[in-house]
Amino acid sequence: MKEKPYGEILIAFAAISAVALLFVMGSTAQPGGFNLTSPENSENLNDNTPTFVWEAAAGADNYGIWVDNDPDFSSPVYENDNLGNVTSFTLPDENSLPDGVYYWRVRAENADGYTWSSENRVFRVDTVPPGTPVLISPADGENTNDNTPTLSWQSVIENSLPVLYYVAVSDNSEFPYENENSGWITDNSWTAPELRDGVWYWRVYARDNAGNVGENSDYWTFRVDTVPPEAPVLISPADGENTNDNTPTLSWQAVVDPEPGSGLLCYELWLDNREDFSTAYQENLTATSWTPSTELPDNLYYWKVRAWDNAGNFADSAVRTFRIDTVPPA
Known part of the structure; x- marks a missing residue:
């Protein structure tokens, strides 16, 4: 039998070794x-059967998932170690989660071992x-002369933070449309x-960070x-005029407060013996006349009347x- 050259034997050995090495590496x-x-x-989340998604792990042919309300996963509320070669899983309806805080992790497997998710x-x-938000200001039925009023309400107590609020303003109490709104704000x-x-008319809604929207407040x-x-x-x-x-x-x-005014609130009488009213006597009245309850000294007097409406506007x-002179001529 003819012997093979030494070089061919080395090449054949190297090829066999490489195949063996690949086999060993792949199998472990x-x-x-x-x-x-x-x-x-x-x-x-406001979904008690959430869908879990993860990245594919190189070399994996099966995955398992664990869900627990304890971070040590000592008593899982759901576990499944045979999901198959998938990268997402939706919790079945029969395993729906009650409201609460949960921890989850995933394990990738093949015939040679497993790897846990990175976190x-x-x-x-x-x-x-x-x-439901409780409205604070403006008070219900309030009149204001501020045409850019600030509307405020109490914060709601909520687990899923931050809470967002939505203010709706309409000139119709049925709110078939909104003239203005805030959008969702914090x-x-x-x-x-x-x-x-x-x-x-105005009212406020609250939405939590899980996407749940509460009932609107009563309108004010x-x-x-x-x-x-x-x-x-x-x-x-x-x-x-001179008078004794x-x-x-x-x-x-x-005075009439023009429509759609807030109505007349009162009159404010100003009386002073100085033209600049720097020491004026003032009194709020609803009547259209006033008589001093004590005698006024002889003097020259200045007077005016201010009309106030219920929104704080005045004119x-x-x-x-007039002069009071009770002294007869000499």
Whole structure:
């Protein structure tokens, strides 16, 4: 028999060794590392049969999942070590999770071993909507001369944070449409854009971080009134009048607050012996006349009347004078 050259024997040996090495390496390689994808860590969910998603692990042909309400996974509420070669799994309806905090992890397997996911994750199941916001300001039925009012309400108590709020403003109490809204915001107050004068209705919703939306609050109303009432017209005493009455009756015409005004609140009488009213006597009245309860000293007096409406708007009358002189001529 003819002997093979020495070089051919070496080549054949090297080829056999390489195949053997590949066989040995392939048969002892456990799955590669991988990460969990969804739910995200610390995510809030309103689904009590969530879908779990993870990356594929190199070399894996089977996966298992563990879900527990304890981070040490000592008593899983759900476990399945034979999901097959999949990278997602939806919890069955019969294993739906009660509301609460849960931890989850995944194991990748093949015939030669297993590899755990790079981290364990936590999530919250929350299927309960947040409470109903309690409105604070403006008070129900309030009148304001601010046409960009700030609306405020109490924060709701909630596990799935942050809570978002939605303010709806309409000129119709049935809210068939919204004239203005805040969108979803984190604050518990919101300043409305400029509103026209009139009556407005507003209410607030809350949405938690799991996506649950609560019932809207009862609506409250407020009136925007930026128009002052008519200026009072003084009647008596006539401007520049002289009188020997130490308790003269001052009178003026009744004022009308124009629609859609908030209505007249009161009159404010100003009386002073100085033209700048720096030491004025002031009194709020609902009547259209006033008589001093004590005698006024002889002097020159300045007086005016201010009309206030319920929204805080006011208008002043013209200023008049009168002189009290009770001393007879010599």
